[in-house]
Amino acid sequence: MKADRNVVITGRSVISPLGDDIAVALNACYEGRSSFEPLIDSTEVSNRVYTGRCGDLDQSVLPDKKVRKSIVRRDLIGLIGALKAAVEAKITKGSVDPDQFGIYVGSSSTQIQDLNPYYPLIERSFEGSSFNSELFGKELLGSVNPLVMLHTLMNNTLCYASIALDIRGVNGNFMDFQSAGSNAVIEGFHSIREGRAKVVLAGGVSGCPEPYQMKQGVDSGYLAFEGSEVSSDNIIRPYSSDRCGTILSEGSAFLVLEEEEHALSRGAKPIARLSAVGKGSDASFAFLNDNRSKGLVRCLQNLANNFKLDKAKLGLVFGHGNGSVHGDMVEYRAYQEIFEGWDDDVMLTSPKASLGEMGEASAVASLILASEVLNGADVIPIHNFMNDTKNNPMVNLARQNYKNDQILITSRGFSGLCCALMLERV
Amino acid sequence: MSARRVCITGIGLVSPLGIGRETTWDALLRGENGAGSVKAFDARGWPTNFSCEVKDFKLNDSIPLGENRKYLNRATEFGAQAAFEAVSDSQILTNVDPSAMGITLGVGVGAVQPEELATLINSDQIYRQLSKSDRGSETMHILQNHPGTFATVLASMWNLYGPISTIQTACASSGQALGLAYKQIKRGELTACLSGGADSLAGELLFSGFCLIGALSRRNDQPKAASRPFDSERDGFVAGEGAAVLVLEELEHAKQRGAFIYGEIVGYGETESAYRITDLPPDGRGIVEAMENAISESELELSDFGYVNAHGTSTEVNDRVEALALGRVFSQKGVSPVVNSTKAQTGHLISAAGAIEASFCALALRDKIIPPTINLEHADGCEHLNLGDSVKTTLQGSAVMSNSVGFGGSNSSLVMRQCD
Numbered sequence: 001m002k003a004d005r006n007v008v009i010t011g012r013s014v015i016s017p018l019g020d021d022i023a024v025a026l027n028a029c030y031e032g033r034s035s036f037e038p039l040i041d042s043t044e045v046s047n048r049v050y051t052g053r054c055g056d057l058d059q060s061v062l063p064d065k066k067v068r069k070s071i072v073r074r075d076l077i078g079l080i081g082a083l084k085a086a087v088e089a090k091i092t093k094g095s096v097d098p099d100q101f102g103i104y105v106g107s108s109s110t111q112i113q114d115l116n117p118y119y120p121l122i123e124r125s126f127e128g129s130s131f132n133s134e135l136f137g138k139e140l141l142g143s144v145n146p147l148v149m150l151h152t153l154m155n156n157t158l159c160y161a162s163i164a165l166d167i168r169g170v171n172g173n174f175m176d177f178q179s180a181g182s183n184a185v186i187e188g189f190h191s192i193r194e195g196r197a198k199v200v201l202a203g204g205v206s207g208c209p210e211p212y213q214m215k216q217g218v219d220s221g222y223l224a225f226e227g228s229e230v231s232s233d234n235i236i237r238p239y240s241s242d243r244c245g246t247i248l249s250e251g252s253a254f255l256v257l258e259e260e261e262h263a264l265s266r267g268a269k270p271i272a273r274l275s276a277v278g279k280g281s282d283a284s285f286a287f288l289n290d291n292r293s294k295g296l297v298r299c300l301q302n303l304a305n306n307f308k309l310d311k312a313k314l315g316l317v318f319g320h321g322n323g324s325v326h327g328d329m330v331e332y333r334a335y336q337e338i339f340e341g342w343d344d345d346v347m348l349t350s351p352k353a354s355l356g357e358m359g360e361a362s363a364v365a366s367l368i369l370a371s372e373v374l375n376g377a378d379v380i381p382i383h384n385f386m387n388d389t390k391n392n393p394m395v396n397l398a399r400q401n402y403k404n405d406q407i408l409i410t411s412r413g414f415s416g417l418c419c420a421l422m423l424e425r426v
Numbered sequence: 427m428s429a430r431r432v433c434i435t436g437i438g439l440v441s442p443l444g445i446g447r448e449t450t451w452d453a454l455l456r457g458e459n460g461a462g463s464v465k466a467f468d469a470r471g472w473p474t475n476f477s478c479e480v481k482d483f484k485l486n487d488s489i490p491l492g493e494n495r496k497y498l499n500r501a502t503e504f505g506a507q508a509a510f511e512a513v514s515d516s517q518i519l520t521n522v523d524p525s526a527m528g529i530t531l532g533v534g535v536g537a538v539q540p541e542e543l544a545t546l547i548n549s550d551q552i553y554r555q556l557s558k559s560d561r562g563s564e565t566m567h568i569l570q571n572h573p574g575t576f577a578t579v580l581a582s583m584w585n586l587y588g589p590i591s592t593i594q595t596a597c598a599s600s601g602q603a604l605g606l607a608y609k610q611i612k613r614g615e616l617t618a619c620l621s622g623g624a625d626s627l628a629g630e631l632l633f634s635g636f637c638l639i640g641a642l643s644r645r646n647d648q649p650k651a652a653s654r655p656f657d658s659e660r661d662g663f664v665a666g667e668g669a670a671v672l673v674l675e676e677l678e679h680a681k682q683r684g685a686f687i688y689g690e691i692v693g694y695g696e697t698e699s700a701y702r703i704t705d706l707p708p709d710g711r712g713i714v715e716a717m718e719n720a721i722s723e724s725e726l727e728l729s730d731f732g733y734v735n736a737h738g739t740s741t742e743v744n745d746r747v748e749a750l751a752l753g754r755v756f757s758q759k760g761v762s763p764v765v766n767s768t769k770a771q772t773g774h775l776i777s778a779a780g781a782i783e784a785s786f787c788a789l790a791l792r793d794k795i796i797p798p799t800i801n802l803e804h805a806d807g808c809e810h811l812n813l814g815d816s817v818k819t820t821l822q823g824s825a826v827m828s829n830s831v832g833f834g835g836s837n838s839s840l841v842m843r844q845c846d
Binding site for chain 1: 472577609697703828
């Protein structure tokens with residue numbers, strides 16, 4: 001088995017509340033602009049909870065418009081994203097050996113709102129406050145769309161993208177919360193390195209947050225709950241001492257990973273090289289309440305076991321930083337520990353003040369913006385930061401040019417899974 | 427550096443055939459059947475009113491779940507018990523660096539009850555409850571029904587700091603989870619990994635989803651005869667529930683600590699059929715390649731194989747296509763390992779199916795016994811296969827295979843052999 005296969009990126013897509021144009025998203029990040037909206041509802045308090053929703057979707061890449069009726073919105077966003085990444089890589093159905101073409105997806109879970117074909121029958125099946133299962137079962141056939149279960153499968157993005165592009169190789173659908181997308185990229189990376197695939201479509205998709213999720217997110221302190229006097233652009237404050245929680249966004253982000261030789265032989269242009277990966281676990285729901293978590297440190301140490309961290313090359317980290325009270329602090333401490341002695345030389349940034357917390361797609365979206373930086377775009381500044389940078393020397397507050405060759409991207413998920421991806425200039 | 431090898435050193439089971447590994451295995455070898463009337467809810471009048479439920483389950487109080495117990499649902503309670511049995515069996519926890527032990531699982535979405543759904547969809551009511559004064563006052567129960575939660579509960583209980591992953595590819599979930607664990611140990615990322623699956627269809631909404639697509643058998647008057655893989659009278663699968671968790675371990679590490687080794691995993695194949703969401707390509711494409719990739723990686727001869735635990739769901743399409751695929755891989759090359767599907771006895775454990783069936787393969791290697799083939803009266807389209815005997819038989823050959831096929835097109839195939 002060849003051990004020296006290089007893995008490059010030849011296609012990308014980001015669909016976010018800022019649209020589906022990478023350059024537009026990047027500009028919004030430079031300007032600290034978001035498109036978060038308050039929840040639309042009649043009650044007063046709901047105006048203090050924001051969310052990021054993708055607008056109208058460009059469905060021109062769909063091979064069959066009927067597919068829209070077969071999948072829920074999350075998977076429509078995922079499928080369009082996956083196909084757009086293939087377009088940038090100039091990959092079409094049949095252009096890659098199907099058995100050497102793999103797909104790994106990080107997906108959010110089934111949503112209550114997608115079970116709406118059941119609602120009328122459920123309503124009819126209540127007798128007062130008790131549910132009559134017998135009645136529900138008797139009327140089931142003929143009352144509910146028979147395909148509701150298939151429409152809501154959590155692996156639908158994987159399935160429909162595979163059919164659209166004839167992907168028949170390695171595959172998997174990860175459910176690791178905010179680290180699911182990066183876990184998918186990591187498995188794609190290994191598959192190419194180990195010779196199990198030549199090309200892998202990898203990324204993440206996150207569905208639109210639901211009311212009950214928002215409620216529990218607010219109650220737990222994870223989500224921001226701000227007054228209307230604060231602009232939506234100023235709510236997410238990554239790493240800032242006055243951070244107050246995050247905002248959930250729907251969206252997707254996908255990469256085409258490819259063995260470098262394979263890419264060059266078909267005339268594809270490598271955008272960046274994925275050089276190393278690492279994973280580790282907090283062994284707790286640390287994101288919520290444990291300030292001592294070490295999962296990110298372990299993850300970065302695992303990456304460093306196979307890849308020398310070099311301050312002459314690595315000058316920027318795209319952190320998970322989503323403005324959550326516990327998470328950002330734990331994350332910053334991990335960087336201080338790993339980069340001890342040279343943390344003055346490594347900049348830390350996060351695009352989430354503009355993109356929001358895109359869940360399963362978030363780290364892949366960061367990686368894609370990082371790939372732009374490696375190709376000449378400026379580094380994104382962190383917006384809404386209130387601290388003294390003397391105490392947080394890594395935090396980057398300025399839009400600036402980047403001359404180094406490597407960028408590190410990190411993610412931390414509710415499950416405690418932490419992932420790190422090392423991207424290099426080609 | 428010599429290639430790292432992966433073995434199985436612990437197994438825990440909670441199944442419709444019993445609570446615990448040996449109870450389940452003994453019942454399987456006796457040809458028992460877990461099917462019966464649905465007890466989880468009132469299924470009178472439903473198109474299908476029977477399933478394979480876990481009976482008389484009570485979570486072992488000595489499992490040190492602590493406050494994380496609130497994050498478990500019915501399926502993951504099964505999973506916690508199976509995991510506890512597996513780590514007790516392997517004695518791995520006191521013999522491994524916790525940073526080098528990971529978790530990979532295939533877990534189904536939790537069964538939301540209709541009453542709960544009625545509450546959760548009432549957005550007006552939910553919004554009215556939003557109040558800054560509640561901040562920090564409630565843990566996130568939203569986690570309870572998310573497939574990814576269970577791995578964290580286990581990692582937290584035993585302070586396991588290696589990577590954790592949860593896979594959801596429908597019925598291929600835990601087969602793929604085992605494959606991921608195998609790959610991570612082979613790569614050197616992990617010394618050991620807890621891997622398996624947990625699922626339950628014992629709730630109105632999940633159960634009805636399969637009723638609606640006509641996937642469940644409607645043999646309501648004969649539940650124990652309903653799951654009949656590869657039989658001409660099959661009319662759908664029988665919903666099951668349960669959990670299976672295995673301890674996978676780097677072989678030299680296991681040998682050095684004197685662990686009992688059930689068998690060695692020597693090959694894994696993972697493919698996509700890329701055809702339709704539920705149907706399989708008529709030529710068996712996808713399943714064939716998964717098996718061939720796993721066999722190729724194992725470097726075994728076809729003649730080494732004595733048993734294949736097929737996915738065999740007892741649905742018309744799956745069984746026909748899988749039989750054809752098995753013919754392409756084995757029979758057409760003059761080799762006839764015994765093929766059967768233990769779903770005839772356990773029902774279909776969905777996300778946990780791959781893990782419980784891999785466990786049966788490992789136990790078959792341990793005891794050199796093949797479980798019986800039940801409910802097979804008239805083989806349909808698989809005359810080329812050796813479909814085994816109605817009683818347990820001796821395993822001929824040193825290798826076995828476990829197949830999983832999922833809605834959405836994911837396929838996995840695991841090859842194990844007796845450890846030298």
